[in-house]
Structures are given as structure tokens and as C-alpha cells.
Amino acid sequence: MLGVFSSSIVSPPEELVAAGNRTPSPKTKAAALVDRFLESNSSAVSIHIGDDVQLVYTHHHQSPLKPRSFGVKDEIFCLFEGALDNLGSLNQQYGLGKSGNEVILVIEAYKALRDRAPYPPSHVVGHLVGSFAFVVFDKSTSTLFVAADQFGKVPLYWGITADGCVAFADDADLLKGACGKSLASFPEGCFYSTAVGGLRSYENPKNKITAVPATEEEIWGAKFMVEGSAVFAAAATK
Secondary structure: OEEEEOOOOOOOOHHHHHHHHHOOOOOOOHHHHHHHHHHHOOOOEEEEEOOOEEEEEOOOOOEOOEOEEEEEEOOEEEEEEEEEOOHHHHHHHOOOOOOOOHHHHHHHHHHHHHHOOOOOHHHHHHOOOEEEEEEEEEOOOOEEEEEEOOOOOOOOEEEEOOOOOEEEEOOHHHHHHHHOOOEEEOOOOEEEEOOOOEEEEOOOOOOOEEEEEOOOOOOOOEEEEEOOHHHHHHHHOO
């Protein structure tokens, strides 16, 4: 799956900008990135949302245990990959029928967060149990909401294209060719929301997230890690 957002929707994360500036490498524009995805996946579906957002997905080569899905409701668009172990109980919680799938559940959870906000975002995402990564775009408010499970069972990556767009994908190699070193693995157990102003850990909401510069040999330019011993251990090895 691939989601590409212009700088009018998402301000490019400073850490990824710095990573690209620290180790300059070739990049391509967002349009070329999308074209590359479409050319390599003949069955891919592409959705344009105005001039600033493009979502692309395919079922080609997907894992049967972590399928990809797309849904839209009330101008809320969602790309989802993975499976929720507690889908049944969450469908009940959000008033959905037994046939409700993961992508519709995530849309409803986002709507509850946006409209009623009974819990902070960390609680809403923290209630999802299973393997997942998703990208939600709310056209009515131009809000982006992205999250990945706490164990990284579904890989997710993000980077900055040559024309300053922020791209999210489940394929690191796809982004590598477009984002150069302005590329990183999306941190597990975290969410990114333009409504709350950036990247947060939903496992440890009070902990700061630090971007540790990656080594030259790695394909990305930085590693985002929740503050703690793991961050200091990683920094000590540099």
C-alpha cells in the first residue's frame, strides 16, 4: 500500500529532512513514485483525493494472514493491512455488525475520536489487538492519522520525496528509490496525527520519541525510537 501527501497536508518531519540533508542521495518526485508502484502492480487501484493526496493499493503478493483493504465512509479514507484479533468485540463497542471488517472498524474508531473524543488517541489505537498498519485521511478536516502495531508485525515506512511530499508504504525498497536517505521505518507502537501535531507512542504516551541517525550502510537515514534504554544503547554504538 502507498499513501502520498503534499506538504499542504503534512509538514515533512524535521528528522527525515535532516537525515536527507546529512547524507544527500537521489530522490524522485511523488508522481514518479506512484507511477513506479502502478507499473510494478498491474492490478493496483489508485485514488486521488483532490490535488494533495493519492492512495494506492493492490492485493498482489499480499499475505493471506495480513490482507490489504481499502474503505471510505463520510469522506474518511482508509488503507489497512493486517488483521485484528479482537475485531468482534470492537465491532460491538463501536456499534457495528458482525460482518464489519478491519478497515470499517478503523474508520469508525477514528470518527469516535474526532467527534466525541472519549479517550485520547493513545487509548483508541491501544485497544487494537493484532497485526496492523493503517493510513487514514479525513477529507473534511484535511487530517492524516497513521498507526502501526506495537510489535511491528506489519512493516510500515515513511519518507520525503524530491518535491517535499510525505509518503507511507509497506515496501521499503519502493520508498528508497524516491526518498533517498529521507526515509525511516515507522516506529512500532506509535501513531502520527496532524491533529495532535506529530508522532506519538500509544504504548508509552508520556515518553518522548527520538530520531537516532542511522549508519551509512543502512537504507534509511534515521531510526525513530521511543525514549528509554533502547535509545541510549543505540546512540552509544554510533
